[in-house]
Structure formats: C-alpha cells, structure tokens
Amino acid sequence: MRRTGRIGRIGRIGRIGRAGRYLTLLLVLVVMLGPIVWQFLTSLRGRTENVYDGMLPAQPTLDNYVRVAESFPLLQYTGNTLIVAALAVTSNLLFAAMGGYALSRPGWKGRKAVFTVLVATLMFPFESVMISMFLTIRGMGLVDTLIGVWLPGAVSVLNIMIMRAAFLAVPRELEEAAVLDGAGEWARFTRVFLPAAKGSLAVVCITSFMGAWDDFLWPLLVLTDSEHYTLQLGLKSLAGATTVNDQRLIAAGAMAALLPMMLLFFALQRFFFKGVGEGAVKL
C-alpha cells in the first residue's frame, strides 16, 4: 500500500512539475516573442486602423509591405546584403576550415606562436581598430564598395577556433585508418575531417551569415551612396526618415528583414543545436 501511494505521489509531483515547466516556458515565450509578434501584427494593420486597438488587426492587409517595397529599394538592399553574406560565408568556410585544420595538426614550427597571436586578436574589440581599418580600406580604394564591407570579416578568428576544436575532437583511429588506406593529407582533410565536422561547419556557416547580415556599424562607416546600402542601413533610414512616421511601415520593414532569417533558422535549427553540442564552444 505504502509503496503504491508513494509512486502515486511522485507521479502527481511529476505532473505538477511538468505543468509548471510548460507554464514557465510559455511565460518566457511571451517575453521573448511577444514584441516580435506584436510588431508583426502591427505590420498587418490597415492604414486607417489605430495601432493600439485590440490585439489582432481588424482588417489584415499586406498593403504596408507593398508600400515599403515601393518607397524603399528593399530588394536592392537585401540583394547587397546577400552578396556580402555569400562572400563572407564562402570565405569563412574555406579559410576557417583550412586554418583550423592547420592549427589542429601537430608538427610544424611556430604553431603555438600563431595560435597565441590568434587568441590575442580575439580580444581586440573591432570598434577599437575600426578607424584604422577604415583608413586601410580607404587606402585600398574600397570605400563605398561591398568588397570593402566584406573584407574585414572575410575570416573570423573565432571561426578558425571553432573548426580547430572540431578537428581536435575527431578520433585518432579514424585518421589512422585513413592513413592505412593510403589517403594523403588532402584526402584525409576532405574525406575524413570535413565530414566529421559537419555540425561545426554549419555553425560557421550560420554565424558568418548572421554576422554579415547583422552588421551595422562597419557598413555605416564604409558605405556612403544609398545605392550600396545593406539591409540594416536601409532599415535605419526607414526609422530615421521624418516623412515616414508610420509605425505600420516600420514594422513591415523590420518584419521583411526578420522573417527570411527566421525561416532559415527554424529550418536549420536541428543542425545548429547539434553543432553547438559538438564542441563549438569548447574553446
């Protein structure tokens, strides 16, 4: 009797615990997603509708998105951003994988020194070198070009470290088996190490894409002609323009920038959380 009673009690506590967990999860969800959802709803409100009347828009409309697309070259800004992001993802994958591989292999002189210097550069906040960086880019004649926006972020040290950690985690046996099979250095790199570090490659892919997509301060320094603006700069002009004091429009612009990213992330979410577990942050 006593035994079943105990089990029953634990069961009940478990159920209450689970309900409490979901309740807390929902509460946090409201804090985290609430402002975004509200902004999304605002973006759907009609022109005559009061922004604060009720939760749901009375006459949902995509009109605001059309108006944003008409008054701001949103597609062009997005295109510019995508060019920079594509360059950044490609160069980061390439250089971080190669750099990380080199740093994870023993047996060459100066490896420790290079590693130390790289880790040290992690401590420079970009903002403390951006003026000098700007002068460098200007010296190369790249001011107001998308190449100039991309170049400083072509390979991030953090990504090299992420790849290094992933390659270090590859089991020795796997590598030895490949050597026995007669695989050369390059074959081992492409056939053994790269596939084994897929999760981390996905993390590098996502973080470098997001870095390029997100960046604001640096493009703000480099780009002057509004034709070359990246999406974030374009959005700023949306908020700053005194002519557009319409929250519905700003909301539509913000959502147009956010929704594609959200879709991409929710699609890749599985790889992302797995890649993180693989050792992305075991620096």
Added chain:
Amino acid sequence: MVALFSLWPFVNTVILSFTDARILQGGRFVGFDNYTRAFADPDFWTAACNSVLYLAVVVPALVLLPLALAVLVQKEVPGIGFFRSAFYTPVIASAVVVGLIWQWVLRSDGLVNTVFRRLDLISQPVPFLTDSTLLLFSAMLVTVWKGLGYYMVFYLAALGNVPASLYEAAALDGAGPVRRFFSITVPQVKPMMLLVGTLSAISALRVFTEVYILGGEGGGPGGGARTLPFLIRQVGLGFAGETGYAAAISLLLFLLTLVFSLLGRRLSKGDEE
C-alpha cells in the same frame, strides 16, 4: 589575411594615437597630447562611464538569466525544440530590427506608455528614449533581451557535458532539484559562466547599434547616452574627423577591454588551481 586585418590596424591605431592626424591628411607626432586631451574631455568621461555602467548591469544579467533559461529548456520534453528556437529568435533578428521593435515599444506614444496611460498609471509619458539615463537603461534592456538566447546556447552545450551519473548519485542521496542545481550544476558550469561573463563584458563595451537606433544619431540629448564606440565614430569620421584623437580613444577602449578579459582569465585560472 589575419595579419592584414587584425594586426596591422592595431599597430596603426597605436601609431595614429600619437599624432594629430585628421581624416584627409596625415599628422605630426604629438606625443601624449591626445591622451591628456581625452582625460580632460567631459565627453570622454561620460562615454567611458556609460560603457562601464553598461557592463556592470548587463554582465550579471547575461551570466545568470541565460543559465536559468538553459536549465529550463535542457530537458527533452515534447515541443522543446520549438521553445529553444523561439528563445533564440531575438539573436537572429539584427540589432537594427531589435532596436526598431523596442523603439516602438518604448516610445513616448509607444506600447508601454499607451498601456500605462490607459490604466491611468501615469499622466505624462515615461521618457524611456528621450532621457539620457533612461535611454541607456532601455538600451541595456534590449541588449539583455537579445543576448539571452545567445548565451543560453553556450550553457546548453556546457550542461550537456555534465555527467548524468553526478545527478543520479545526488538523487540517491536525497538531494532535491534546488540542492542539485547549486551543488552540481553551478560548479560544473562555472567555467562557462566565466566565459560568458568575459564575452558579455567585451560585447557590452562594444555597444553602439542599440543606442544609435533607440536614441538617434546624436546619442541621446546632448550625447548623454553615448558609449565609447559611439564617441569614436563621432570624433573620428566626417569631414573634420580627428583620426588621431579617435585612435587614442580606441586604444583606451582596447585597454578597458583587456582589463576585463584578463580579469575573466585570472578568475578562471584561480578556479582551476
């Protein structure tokens, strides 16, 4: 590549900081003039204090709250993937988008003020974005909100590495969830807490976009909410851009960052011994 875009700009910054260079012309060597000027400049002190205050508020919040969040979403229960991704969404949203969303929440005719007014809690709108101090705190709120998901992922990775046997042993010893959290989870993720502390400290010193979007180009009334990167950009660019002076402030920002990074390192070293 790394040398060109990490080392050279740094060396160049050091050199520049000892000159009176302007944006369109090289400068002469002026010794420590830029530094003495910075220490006498009230704008510099406002920005430096803002940056340090930012750090003092944001870092503890970003060390503790994401850990709680990670513990909350750690367990594989139905639908947890959705919650994890949802909590991560503010990280995906760019700082500009996040700024736009919160600008609208906090404006004098924004969501919070409207709700407060309808509830008759206030007669005057709360100047979240037009008072320097409140603007700074609003920006902190935005930074924390955006950072929660980011550091949650760090903690998730760390929690994944805690051996399950530790929890089983503690459960057998009759330790409740709270006990288990403080006697197992916290010590096990302590290195990660230090890492998160260091990273969030560095990024707190880098804050620019939040203040810029919420408070506008000037950095709040009289520039009262300007952070150090904000000041660097304002001083260093434009037609009258004083590159040399901006470089000196940059170097001071770097030193500040270095101090906090080393502090984090020292703490984690002391922990290992």
